[in-house]
Amino acid sequence: MPTELTTPTLLLVGGARAIPLSSDMTVQALTQARRRGMRTHVTGEAASLAGTPEVRALADITSAVDFARPGNTAEWARDRVAAGDRFDAVFGIQEMAQVSVAETAEAVGAPGNPPEAIRRIRAKDACRAVLAAEGFPQPAVRLCADRAEAAAFLAETAGPWIVKPRDAMGSIGVSQVFEPARLPAAIELLPSDDPFLVEEFVDGPEYSVEGFFQNGKPTILAITAKEKVAPPFFVEVGHVLPAELDPAVRIEIEQQVGDALTALGLRFGGFHVELWLTPSGVVLGEVHGRFGGDWIHRMLAHAIPGLELFGAIYDDMLGRADTSGDLRPARGAAARYMIPPPGRLTAIEGWDEVRAHPAVLYADLTAKVGDRINPVHKSSDRVGVVVVGAETPAAARELASELVSSVRFVVES
Structure with a gap:
């Protein structure tokens, strides 16, 4: 049998967010590593590790390391290697951990993407600039520090436009602007005062x-x-x-x-x-x-x-x-999210029947009676999902739509 010195070790950076999707992906990542005889060391923020006991149960080792601080995980990993540890593979599930994954792989000599390549694709305007320079069609885009710079871009380009954060996820702060008068409202939706992007809408x-x-x-x-x-x-x-x-x-x-x-x-x-x-x-x-x-x-x-x-x-x-x-x-597969009308949720009907359907690969309902349903402006506003498998994509699409439609949400406005 391989000894601890010869067994390859996976460093999983960022652990999992304490939400079902992130946890499910991380559990699968750890399980598939174990099937390959790999030891697993999971790092992440202390609160996230504490909130994902299923991840801690599968990992051989866990360490509280803040992957969001530039260079922090790489420095920690170098110290561990100097102390006798080894990391043969460095991987991460989370979007916001990808720079740390690349930095850490480089620091310990493991295979990985160049950190500058990951930083480039994380900054959406920088990624567009490279693609445009390489001859790929790209919408015009500008990094704007304030409303005045954004208004200048609108004046120079044909609308409509998209306003969005430079580096975010989950559709947070992303909205369409049909006319310059709507620009201030779009900027108000951004999650921070950091410089943001305005780009031409692609239809x-x-x-x-x-x-x-x-x-x-x-x-x-x-x-x-x-x-x-x-x-x-x-x-x-x-x-x-x-x-x-x-x-x-x-x-x-x-x-x-x-x-x-x-x-x-x-x-x-x-x-x-x-x-x-x-x-x-x-x-x-x-x-x-x-x-x-x-x-x-x-x-x-x-x-x-x-x-x-x-x-x-x-x-x-x-x-x-x-x-x-x-x-x-x-084969085919489909996912369909549930988006009931806004208001206070007073009843949910038909959910148990959906969960029991034999073609369902995963089903989750995050709303409960008494919750306030919000308009869907970002991914976290969705209240549930049904994922199905079928023999063809068309059959999967039809079944997912049918199952979601069979759930009745009673909402008071």
Whole structure:
């Protein structure tokens, strides 16, 4: 049997947020590491570690380390290695942990993306600048310090426009501006007074591309079709995987995404790339050096039987990757979020029947009787989700919609 000195060790940076999605992904990541005989050391903020006992139960070691402080995790890891520890693979689930993941991998000599590449994609305007310089169609964008700079950008470009934080997640502070008079209201929705982005609105159906790197090259697993709430907000309320696309369009999307990831300098881990299909072709959106949220990891596991999403990352980092298998979706999956009308919730009917449906891969209801239902302006305003698997994407989409529609929310305005 391998000894502790020869057993590869996974450092999982950032642990999990104390919410079901983050915890579920982290539990799967740790379980798949254990199946590969890896020891696991999980770091994260003390409160998050305390709030995720299921993660602590699976980890061999946990340490309270604040991954949000620049360089903090890398410095901690260097000290641990100097004291005799080893980290063969460094990984993270959370979006906000990705810079620390890259810095730490570099610090301990483990495989990883260059930190500057991760910082580049985290700053959305910097990512757009690189893609535009490489010849990829991109909307005009400007980093603005205040309302005056934003108003100047509106005066120079054709609307409508999008106002959003430079570095955030969950659709927080993202809104559409149809006319300059609405700009102040959009700025008020931003989560902080930090410089923010204003960019041209891209009109077209939205998709995302899911995959991971093998031997330094991107492997695309699936394209996901998205549905969002009506403007001026852009919260995702539905996903179907794989997207039902003309083969030529699918090939064009995959080619552009693969080329863009390479141009941005990424080479390890998972990725989630957003894009639009416009009359003039593919326009790439945000690029993420981690897997997509909204239960896409569960959808992929159903659509590609036998896939271990996180385990494939570890295999690549440890030089064990097998690139000969078929990683194309053989089935369909869909996720649908519940968005009842705003008001005070007085009753919920039909939920138990939905949870018991045999095709449900995951179901969660976060609202309870007596809660106040808010309009959906950000991801956390959604009150529940149903994720289903089926033989085809069309069947999965139809079933998810049917199940969500069968739940009745009684709301008093």
